[in-house]
Amino acid sequence: MRKIASILLVDDNKMDVELALDAFGQARLSNRIEVARSGQQALDYLFGEGEFADRQRHPMPDLILLDLKMPGIDGFEVLRRIKNAPGIKRIPVVILTSSSEEGDRMLSYDDGANSYLVKPVSFSGFVKVVHQVGDYWLTLNVGAPPVE
C-alpha cells in the first residue's frame, strides 16, 4: 500500500506558487503539496522546527521543488543544508527556477541537486513541465529507502 506522495514547493513568489499549484491541478497530480515561502521556512519545515514539528500535519516530502533566487536564505543554501543533513539528504531535490545560467546550473549540481528545470515563460509550457516532473519523480523514479 503506497502512501500518497507529498511535494514540498519552495518559492517566495506568490504568483509563481499560485501558477504552480494551478499547473499541478491541471496536471491532475493529486499529490499533497506543501509550500514554503522562504528558504528559512523550507529549513524549518524539513528540520521540524516550530509549527512544523508535527509530522502528521507536515509530513516529510518525497520530492522538493526548490527555487534558487530568494531573499535571505537562498535556494543554494537550502540545498546545501539538505544535502548535508543525514536524515533528509536522499530526498530528491529538483531545482525549478527562471535562471538558465550556466553558473547556477553548475553550482546546483555540485551541491547535490538531482535535477534542474527552467520555468517556461508561457503558462502552457509551465503546466507541461509540472506534469512531466510529477510523472517522472513521483511515478517512475525509485527513491532511496526511508530513514527510520
Next chain:
Amino acid sequence: MPTTDPHMLERLLQLHCALHECADEAALCAAIVDALSGMPGVSACKVQLGEAAALPDAAAVQRFALTSRDQCFGEIACAIDDRDAFAPYAPLIRNTARVVGSALRSQRHQAQLTTFNERLEAEVAARLAAQHESESKYRLLVEHQTDLVVKVDAEGHLEFVSPSYCTLFGKTEAELLGHAFMPLVHQDDRASTAKAMEALFVPPHTAYLEQRAMTRTGWRWLGWMDTAVVDAAGEVVSIIGVGRDITERKYAEMALRQSEERYRAIFNQQFQFTAILAPDGITLDINDLPLRVQGARREDYVGKPFWLAPAWRDLPEWHAIWQARLAEAAVTDGPLLTHDIYATASGEIRTADAATSAIYDAHGALVFYLVQASDTTERHRAETERDALLDELKTLNRELEARVHQRTAELELSNKELESFSYSVSHDLRAPLRAITGFAQILAERHSNGLDPEGRHYLNNVVEAGEHMGTLIEDLLRYSRLGRAALKLGPVPLAPLIDTLRTTFATRLDDTGVHLHVRTPLATPQGNPTLIGQLLNNLIDNAIVYRSQNGTPEITIATETDNAHVVLSIADNGIGIAPEYHEKIFETFQRLHTRNDYPGTGIGLAIVAKSVHLMNGTIRVESTPGQGSRFLVTLPAAPHSIPAGNALQHG
C-alpha cells in the same frame, strides 16, 4: 933679411888652402892655430872670433886683429917666448890676419846672400804657383759655372758677360757688350730692379734682387747678388752681378705659398677647434674657430703652454690633465680620444670631444702635437633633453598603460555589471511576465465565457504581447550570455548543422514555400558549433521573415575557401536592405520594419555579428532592395580541412 923658416912657407900655404877650403869658421880657426903653432918664438896660439882671446900664462902676448875694412871679426893671440925670433914673422901674420878677416867678411856676406836668395826664390815660386792656381780657378769659375756673371758700368751698360749669360739670352758677347741690360728685364720688375740698384751706391754696396728677364726660352725668373766696385774716391765705377735662374724655385715657392694658403684656409675654416703644439706643449698655432666662437685671441694661445690657455685658466685641475694627456698621446698609436670640459671667454663651462695626436717625422722624432676638438654642449643638451623627453614619454606611456589597464578593468567590470544587470533584469522580468501570460492564459481558457468578444480580443492582445516579451527576454539573455563563457573553437563540419536546421525549419519552410538550397561541397571553418548553428538559424530565420511576396522565395547556403579562410554565404531573393543600413543592422535593437510587417526583436543579427566576432571572423551584407540579400560570414579555415562533400564526390 932674416932667414926664413922652411916650415913657415909650408904653414902659410896650409893656411891659404884653409882660407879657401874651410867650410865653416870653426875649421878655419883650427887651421890658423895649426899653421901658427910652432912658429919661431911662439909658445901658444889661439884664434878667438867675436871677443879677445885670453892667454894669461905667457910673458908676452902679440895680438893680431882679424879685420876687413872697418869691421873686426876677432883676433889671433900668440904667446911669445922669444921676441927676436918672432919679430921677422910679425908683419906676415898681421897680413894673414887681414886676409883671414877679409875672408871671414866675404864668407859671412856670402852666407847672408845665399839665405836671402833662397827665401826670395821660394817666395817667387810660391807666388807664381798661387797666381797660377787662382787664374785657373777663376777661369774655371767664369767659363764653366752655370751662374751668370756680368759687369755693368754705373749707367747699367754691360761691360762683361759670362758665357752662361750669353747662352741664357741666346746672344753673343758682341751683341750684349755696351748695351743696357734693363730692356731685357720684365716691365713689371724694372722699378724694383732700379730701386735695388740704387742701394749699390751706398755702403755696403751690395744688393739682392729678383726679376723676370726675356731669355732665349721666354720669361725666366733671375736672382741677382750685386756688388758695386768702388774706386779710391768712393765713386762707383762698375757693378758686378752674379745671377742665377730661380724660375723653378720661384714657381715652387709660389706653389708652396698657394698650398700653404690653401691649407691655412682649411686650417682656419675647420669646423673644429684645431691647435698645433710643440713637443714641449707650447702652442704654435690655433685655427680661427676659437677666435670666432669663444672670443679668444690668438696671442692668448700662441707661445704659451697649451694647458694655460684661457679655456682652462679657471680650471686648474685641467692643467695637469693636459700635461698628462700629451705624455700619453706621445706613446699612443693614433689619436687619443677624450671627453673634456672648457670655459669660454664669458666663463661658461662647455663640453667637447677632443682628439690628441702626436705627429712624428720619418726618423721617429716628435714634430708636433695636433689637438682637435668639437663642442658637444648642444649635442649633450639635446641628448639630455631627448633623454628627459624619452623618460617623460616612458612615464606617460606607463601612466597611459596603467590607465588603459584600469579603464579596461573598469570596462570589464562595468561590462560584467552590465551583463549581470541585463541578466538579472531579464531574469527578474520573467517572473512577472510569466504571471501575466499565465493568468491571461488561464483567463482565456477557463473564463472566456464571461467576456464579450472585445474583452476576449484584448485578453488575446495581452497574451500575444506577453509572448513577444518572452521572446525578447530570451534573445537578450542569449545575447548577453555570448562571450561570458570561455569559447571552445575547433573545426565545424557544416553539413550536419544544416541538416539539423533543415529539420528545425521544415514546417516553416513548407508553410512559407521557401526553397532552401545547399551548394556542396562545403568547406570546414574553425569555430564553435553552437555559435555557428545559432547564426545559421538566425540568418535562415531572417531570410524566411524577409522573403519576397513575388515569385518563389529561395535561400542558398554555400561556402568558398582560400585555405586560410572560409566564406559562408547565406543568400536570399527577399526584400533586400537599403545600403545605408548595411552596417546598422548588426547593432542591437535595430529594426528596419515595424513588428506589424515583420516579426522580430532586433537582436537576431546582433547575436550573429557578436558570434562571428567571437570566432575571430567578420560579417558583411551585400544587398539591393527588392532583389535580395547575401550575408557573407568569413571565418578562419579549419587547419588541414578537406571539404567533406568534395572528398565524397571524388571518393
